[in-house]
Amino acid sequence: MINFSLKNQKVFKLPARIIGLILAIITIFIFCLVLPGCEKILELKTSIVSLFNREEEADKVVRVVDEFFSAMIEKNYSKAYSYICYNKNKTPDDFKKEISNITDIVSIEINWVEVKNNIAIVGVDMIDKYDGEEKIYKDLKISLVKDDYQEWKINFWN
Numbered sequence: 001m002i003n004f005s006l007k008n009q010k011v012f013k014l015p016a017r018i019i020g021l022i023l024a025i026i027t028i029f030i031f032c033l034v035l036p037g038c039e040k041i042l043e044l045k046t047s048i049v050s051l052f053n054r055e056e057e058a059d060k061v062v063r064v065v066d067e068f069f070s071a072m073i074e075k076n077y078s079k080a081y082s083y084i085c086y087n088k089n090k091t092p093d094d095f096k097k098e099i100s101n102i103t104d105i106v107s108i109e110i111n112w113v114e115v116k117n118n119i120a121i122v123g124v125d126m127i128d129k130y131d132g133e134e135k136i137y138k139d140l141k142i143s144l145v146k147d148d149y150q151e152w153k154i155n156f157w158n
Contacts, residue, residue, distance in 0.1 A: 085153035103130035118146040
């Protein structure tokens with residue numbers, strides 16, 4: 001068994017002024033370290049949250065582009081029109097007339113998405129059929145904007 005005894009130990013005593021000075025320095029150091037640190041933590045939190053929001057928005061954008069082109073492949077032009085940004089000078093009939101002159105879309109592949117605030121651009125590869133031949137179009141850029149209801153819409157008319 002080990003016995004500890006403090007009888008022969010010297011106790012180091014500091015005057016109250018020095019202890020007060022040391023505590024003041026430690027307090028100032030903590031405030032200088034913690035207060036800017038809180039701001040940095042908030043910036044980090046904001047960055048992480050915006051990263052997840054961007055991912056969520058990118059998923060919504062991809063869904064709109066995919067649904068639009070699925071409707072186009074099925075030749076369901078009224079459904080496809082619902083994914084287009086509203087233009088007061090254009091009607092669904094205008095859209096159908098304009099689309100009827102376009103070749104048949106066979107398939108699309110979404111390659112990348114870029115979202116910044118209320119604007120998004122999606123890069124797609126598209127295969128279409130014209131005169132019995134399939135043609136591949138690489139890296140077409142599809143522009144999207146948020147409408148008044150904060151829904152993503154394809155910027156078709158511009």
